[in-house]
Amino acid sequence: MTALQEYRRLEAIGLWREHAEDQRREVIVALGDVSLVMSSPSGEAIGHWSLPAVERRNPGKRPALYAPAPDSEEELELSDPEMIAAIERICAAIARTRPHPGRLRLYLAGGAILVGVLAAALWLPDAMIRQTVSLLPPAKRLDIGHQLLAEISNIAGRPCGASSGRTALVRLASRTYGPDNPPRIVVFPATIPDTLTLPGDIVVASAALAEDYETPEVFAGYLLAERTRSEATDPVEALLRHAGIGATFRLLTTGDIAAEPIHAHAATLLSHDTMRADESVLLDHFAEVGISSQPYAFAQDVSGESVLGLIEADPLRGQTTEPVLTDGDWVSLQEICTS
Template identity: 70%
Template structure:
């Protein structure tokens, strides 16, 4: 050790006692190979202390007081500055060379803490959302859907409710999706995205889909597209991802959702255009419903250039399709917002 080599021949006088009740005696203090040696004037060794174990009893003060261990009764007083500096330097060098389990524990603790933090940030929210979505009963989904619908209608206006129009709207839903649990379709008068899916099997549609087109196949096509969109992204899951972990945890543990979270999501839905759906999925849906895809395609693009697939693959081309609605029912649906 470099520090020890520098001071190997260093000696100095000191005062040493073996027990507290003993009289202190003058000794010669010398540095050995990792030891501090106390000798009498005659050269008799009185004590050998291991330098790694030596403790400074009065740090920063002089003369310096040392002990061979923290709990030892022995005591050595050294006043020679050069000897004090040598002892301190060697003790510091030895301490730095010793393994420090505390550092390993600290590193492991930090690593574990970072791992827990990473899990909390990246894994826990996703797992919490999936758990909540899988456990949420249909009745609770329907309740949240009704709450969202209430918030939407407060922003966009009351749902259109002409009696004959509502009847025609239910017929359109049954004709498009079948009579086995068709979605509840709600028409809103204000300018909103064409359609949006809410929890509880609810589809909100713009009144433009009834008022601006000549045939009900267009309205039916937008409903089919929205059903595909809703099947690809569970509306409850979408809501929870946007609402955050706190809302998800509260819903999972108490079954309650803050109204401000629902209001915020409703506002975002009203300003968000629906994501595109594939032509293949749409064609399959039109075929299952036995509805022509051409009116819907031309409603999206009058030129037909961007919807050529829907036109060319029309599943009802050359077939006699059952009317979506009678002329009278379609007129009633077009006037659903008139009252």
């Protein structure tokens, strides 16, 4: 889902609070392609909301009150009519992509016809998976991502949540994925694989990537490798291939997926071996964001033997690079699970 063209990079002043008991503070609200970003007047990023998840708490009233999720204590107050109109139009467009109960029988009938056509044409299961993935709206992708994240929390424990560390994660996401629509990064204690990508632009990362290394370049390298893998394999496609044709057909025809395949896939993600990212594409990403590939390479293999390509073809070799994070942000990120 992309924001309407006339609203690209729209900015307004708003009042934001992180917790219900906090005093509201003035922030600059920027509307991106699929995100709402809050910054302090000095330009410090303090919040990043996904537009498909944003909900209005007082429809029809002014000033408008928004939250990033139904059960969130975080809240944003807006009075600017143009910004409110932009958010309402985009949220309305997202709502139109969601399944409507009144159309369920039509979808089921259409699905039955589709099955007959597919059977007659000997359509392979992977073709149905690709079709389902291509038709899935962003709001449903985010919903599935939140379901997987909840299951990972049930298995691995609650994610780390120090507020200063979350701010540092917002900056790290922008640095490694670019400032336009970076993913939400969620850090868990060091009991999970290094990184995982969930549907809805959610990246799960192990706290060990911050706790076990001296500089943020290594963490950035792991995120770039995850970015490379997720570009090669859609996380929804990975879920459906694991869940099977029955779950795929249900998602295609009803817009829902059962809890069992969600739980099973979350357990698989936490136990699988991480695939190696395509080296040439990964090096292109390092060059794109201006980060040296050598710290990540030596974190993979201290001898350097198995990662010679990343070392010798380092696009920033011998150059002075912009810091990935400030020292203060890096310390906050290293302490995200201890604060």
